[in-house]
Amino acid sequence: MLFRQLFDKTSSTYTYLISSGIGREALIIDPVLENVNHYIQLLKELDLKLLKVIDTHIHADHISGMAKLRDKTNCVTIMGDQTSADIVSMKVSDDEDVKIEGIVLKALFTPGHTSESFSFLMKDRVFTGDTLLIKGTGRTDFQNGNPYDSYNSIFNRLLKLPDKTLVYPAHDYKGDLVSTIEEEKKYNPRLQVNSADEYAEIMNNLNLPDPKLMDVAVPKNLKLGINLNKQKINNGLEVNKFKDEIKKNNAILIDLREESEIKKEGKILNSITVPFPKIENFLKENKKKFKDKELLFYCAVGQRSTLAIQISKSYNCTKCFHLIGGLKNWKKEGMNID
Numbered sequence: 114m115l116f117r118q119l120f121d122k123t124s125s126t127y128t129y130l131i132s133s134g135i136g137r138e139a140l141i142i143d144p145v146l147e148n149v150n151h152y153i154q155l156l157k158e159l160d161l162k163l164l165k166v167i168d169t170h171i172h173a174d175h176i177s178g179m180a181k182l183r184d185k186t187n188c189v190t191i192m193g194d195q196t197s198a199d200i201v202s203m204k205v206s207d208d209e210d211v212k213i214e215g216i217v218l219k220a221l222f223t224p225g226h227t228s229e230s231f232s233f234l235m236k237d238r239v240f241t242g243d244t245l246l247i248k249g250t251g252r253t254d255f256q257n258g259n260p261y262d263s264y265n266s267i268f269n270r271l272l273k274l275p276d277k278t279l280v281y282p283a284h285d286y287k288g289d290l291v292s293t294i295e296e297e298k299k300y301n302p303r304l305q306v307n308s309a310d311e312y313a314e315i316m317n318n319l320n321l322p323d324p325k326l327m328d329v330a331v332p333k334n335l336k337l338g339i340n341l342n343k344q345k346i347n348n349g350l351e352v353n354k355f356k357d358e359i360k361k362n363n364a365i366l367i368d369l370r371e372e373s374e375i376k377k378e379g380k381i382l383n384s385i386t387v388p389f390p391k392i393e394n395f396l397k398e399n400k401k402k403f404k405d406k407e408l409l410f411y412c413a414v415g416q417r418s419t420l421a422i423q424i425s426k427s428y429n430c431t432k433c434f435h436l437i438g439g440l441k442n443w444k445k446e447g448m449n450i451d
Contacts, residue, residue: 114216115159118281118290119152121145124175124326125284128152129240132161133215138390140165140213141188142233142240143283144178152178153185163188164213164390169242169283170230171198171334173256174324180337187420189389193222193231199338202389202416205231209373223270225263226251232271238279239294245271246282247289250303253316255323256331260316264309272298341437344415347422349437352446358409358434359383365403367392369412369421370440378440379450381411389417396428403430411436411443 117130124145130152132139139161144152156163163186166179170192179190179200191211194204205211207222211233218233218240226243230251233240243251245267253260276295297304306312324330341349350358359366359381366384368375369392380386387395389412396403408430410418418435425433436443444450 115139115161117155119148119155121148121175123147125286126172126175127281127283127285128178129281130155130161131216131235132159133213135215137162138164138214138216140167140211140216140218141182142167143169143172143242144182146176146178146181149178149181149185152182156186162186165189165191165203165211167191167211167218167233168198168200168334169193169232169240169244170227171196171256171331172283173327173331174284175326176330176333177337183416183420187393187424189417193220193229195222195224195229195231197229198335199340200334200416201338201414203371203374203413205373206377212371221270223266225253225260225266226256226258228257228259228262230266232266234274234278237277238281239271239274240281240283241271242283245280245297245301247280247285247292248287248297248301250301250316252319252321254319254321255327260313261309263316264312267304268309272304338414339416339419341415344419344435344437347419348434349415349419349422350434351437352442352448355409355411355434355436355443356448358407361407363405364407364409366409367411367421369410369417374413378413381440381443382449382451384411384451389421392421393424396425396430400428400430406432408433409435412439414439414441 115132119128129142190202192201205220211218218235221232223232223244278294280292368384369389410421412418
């Protein structure tokens, strides 16, 4: 396995680059905007293709690098399903898997630091975001944080993992790189409590200053997505028009979501599944076959389908459209699903 822990000095943020080493697929967790060019260079040097990028929560101390990575690499942007950030092209639920070649991360809903925080478990290690830090825990006094939720997430979820599980947080301010669940149980001062009330008392009296960039970072991180207007100008169709196009004899309806999403949300009748990371190879292999066909893409909310339109144009697919707002809009308009 290829594993890189990268550090941003300004925000004391840890970013993680992971690949199985079997193939070229990679994912990144908690990227920082200012470091995106460094990530891109590292991916190039290691001969890796970035397939997915994950934010554990809406960050208040830095602007996420997800949007820039998406624009530069066509990667899938992922967060937990409780987030209100519009950047997300794929939302994962508690206990849902995030997969690339040879790597599986299990999403764990761990609210408390924020109401939408997730951690991600990968075999012998867990990426805890700001929920559990090394010898500390994430503050709970903004972004709908809650000390009782934090206590539950840590004591009833994370600390239930095997003692030898490695803990990789999103931040450290003392120079520590990694811990274990066992070490945190024994030596984390905020976890030496006998009740949720005792923990809440500690968290409610930290009296920490707000992060310097909070008033900039939070609003920015909420609005990094491909909005509906951008979706429209990229061959986007509203629901009724998209429905009419599906009826054409030469139409091929392509669902860009992953099987786990389809299992949860269903799909539009008669669509074929081509997960977005595979769409470029799919178009390349079927270039001649699609010469006189009309390609109709859709995904969860229109993010991946917008990128698919841009990719398809590079393969001279002139008759290609996508569903504005994705399956979310389709359902909102009362359309049937399979």
